[in-house]
Amino acid sequence: MSYTYKRTEPGLWTVGDYDPAGRWQPESDHDSPQDAAQRVAWLNGSGEPPVPPAGLLLTPRDRRTLLAALTDAAAYRAERAAGLCDACEVADAGACDEHADDADQAESYRALTARIGGAS
Numbered sequence: 001m002s003y004t005y006k007r008t009e010p011g012l013w014t015v016g017d018y019d020p021a022g023r024w025q026p027e028s029d030h031d032s033p034q035d036a037a038q039r040v041a042w043l044n045g046s047g048e049p050p051v052p053p054a055g056l057l058l059t060p061r062d063r064r065t066l067l068a069a070l071t072d073a074a075a076y077r078a079e080r081a082a083g084l085c086d087a088c089e090v091a092d093a094g095a096c097d098e099h100a101d102d103a104d105q106a107e108s109y110r111a112l113t114a115r116i117g118g119a120s
């Protein structure tokens with residue numbers, strides 16, 4: 001089988017191939033048909049080697065610094081979230097919007113920590 005790509009959503013091109021039963025097997029998603037075509041060429045044995053994704057590239061030191069910052073930020077937000085206020089006492093959800101936001105932020109910091117390979 002050889003790889004191909006198709007537009008699967010507005011602004012999203014998915015590279016994949018068809019299994020022997022004819023079912024589409026997605027391999028990767030791309031923001032442009034050009035990126036998808038490059039990936040297809042590479043997977044099919046021609047074309048240039050893949051360029052690192054145009055996302056955030058971190059050196060090992062950057063990554064350690066970011067993980068430390070996220071750990072500090074999550075601890076700070078978690079501590080704030082634990083400090084309930086008068087509005088929390090009467091809130092149906094058990095926490096006021098502000099303290100609920102602290103808890104949400106702590107959770108999103110922990111999730112990002114896990115995504116970039118730190119302990120969550």
Ligand SMILES: [Zn+2]
Pocket residue numbers: 083084085086087088095096097098099
């Ligand atoms: Zn509160």
